[in-house]
């Protein structure tokens with residue numbers, strides 16, 4: 001029973017992965033193809049992908065005034081929390097560099113075009129490939145004579161940093177650690193460790209995109225995400241890599257520190273939290289996991305918000321309230337923090353040009369994500385904390401599933417494509433959730 005539900009979660013990820021390889025890119029700037037660097041020294045550090053292959057990253061060199069600035073982005077892509085799902089994953093690009101494409105396209109916050117990414121375009125930019133299945137945080141292995149799995153995410157993180165330091169990272173003046181989804185979660189877990197490698201004089205900050213996974217109670221009153229993460233922490237030997245002040249405070253449930261909402265107050269580096277209040281991944285896997293809806297009463301609502309009944313909309317509003325509640329201390333008390341919590345049905349908004357910065361990109365108080373993050377990073381505004389009004393009031397969303405937008409003027413705006421406020425295409429959904 002339990003295993004089945006967990007497999008549902010990972011199986012969903014695998015399915016999405018398999019659909020994505022030929023996904024066309026988002027409209028507008030085609031972005032730049034950047035080739036892969038295998039981390040050869042990783043072998044000596046015992047840092048391997050699930051299947052034993054070498055880990056990798058993609059580096060696009062900075063230029064001009066950005067030459068000494070570094071932006072690192074953790075790739076996302078779910079997790080595997082039991083042997084069977086990790087064995088499956090080890091045979092895909094989510095668990096092995098052997099199955100990864102040799103180049104990736106840098107867009108959005110990774111774009112090198114000043115008009116598309118005004119604050120970070122000329123920085124050194126690195127995409128850390130995700131192949132450990134535990135947000136770069138595990139450190140153990142599994143072997144039974146016939147099968148071998150490496151749970152070495154923490155070592156991969158360390159090996160990549162050690163590889164980048166002599167390439168200029170050790171002399172960084174400005175640095176930003178970021179990532180989306182499972183990679184957004186990595187950002188919380190490794191933020192202070194990142195700071196410890198850089199010069200004391202450097203301006204170091206971290207930004208999580210769609211990584212604020214809530215310790216949610218699902219619609220069947222179960223803590224599905226907590227159960228899933230507890231399994232994951234145990235399987236992949238994560239506990240010893242969690243913040244020790246946090247695990248002490250949360251004894252006897254130290255694995256709770258894998259949740260950003262509990263780890264957050266122990267992070268000393270300035271932090272920015274970018275998230276949709278109705279994050280589609282969390283909607284489908286945290287609030288309404290398949291196990292919590294065996295009869296499929298949510299099927300229509302999960303794929304089309306305008307088909308949700310009032311009771312279901314209440315549950316979604318409750319989820320948003322819980323997320324804002326978990327962020328309230330940070331919102332009120334963090335002096336150097338920033339946030340952008342909009343009310344969209346989306347997942348990951350910094351890595352795609354359309355949502356990071358474009359004529360129709362999401363806004364709160366008429367500010368784009370790129371402008372809010374840039375203002376926060378460079379301290380151009382005192383307060384960089386934006387919270388959007390609840391569904392259905394936000395007219396600027398790029399929803400992954402159809403949702404109501406009562407304003408017709410938006411869809412007639414110049415440069416607006418029909419996907420904009422209605423929904424992104426299925427291919428794009430797959431691209432983003434993968």
Ligand SMILES: *[C@@H]1O[C@H](CO)[C@@H](O)[C@H](O)[C@H]1NC(C)=O
Nearest residue numbers: 028029030112113114115116
């Ligand atoms: C940068 O992006 C703008 C807007 O899409 C485009 O017009 C311009 O050609 C791009 N510049 C370069 C150098 O690619």
Ligand SMILES: *[C@@H]1O[C@H](CO)[C@@H](O)[C@H](O)[C@H]1NC(C)=O
Nearest residue numbers: 083084087143144145146147
């Ligand atoms: C080792 O583990 C794999 C994956 O769970 C399993 O398929 C295999 O049967 C196991 N082999 C032994 C000898 O237990």
Ligand SMILES: *[C@@H]1O[C@H](CO)[C@@H](O)[C@H](O)[C@H]1NC(C)=O
Nearest residue numbers: 154155157158192193194196
């Ligand atoms: C950062 O993490 C590495 C392991 O990945 C560890 O060796 C190092 O001590 C950590 N640094 C700090 C300051 O915690």
Ligand SMILES: *[C@@H]1O[C@H](CO)[C@@H](O)[C@H](O)[C@H]1NC(C)=O
Nearest residue numbers: 001002220221222227291292
């Ligand atoms: C809640 O989770 C437990 C443990 O996984 C499971 O046995 C139970 O059936 C679930 N209850 C509901 C209502 O989904």
Ligand SMILES: *[C@@H]1O[C@H](CO)[C@@H](O)[C@H](O)[C@H]1NC(C)=O
Nearest residue numbers: 303304305306307308402423
């Ligand atoms: C979404 O649901 C609404 C209400 O049930 C329906 O009118 C609309 O056609 C649906 N949209 C799509 C794209 O399925």
Ligand SMILES: *[C@@H]1O[C@H](CO)[C@@H](O)[C@H](O)[C@H]1NC(C)=O
Nearest residue numbers: 327328329330331332333334
């Ligand atoms: C802000 O911090 C103070 C002092 O630590 C604390 O008493 C208060 O509850 C915090 N505010 C929120 C909203 O958590």
Ligand SMILES: *[C@@H]1O[C@H](CO)[C@@H](O)[C@H](O)[C@H]1NC(C)=O
Nearest residue numbers: 359363364365366367368371
């Ligand atoms: C929103 O900002 C744009 C510039 O980014 C400006 O042209 C427009 O007038 C603003 N709209 C409102 C309602 O303030």
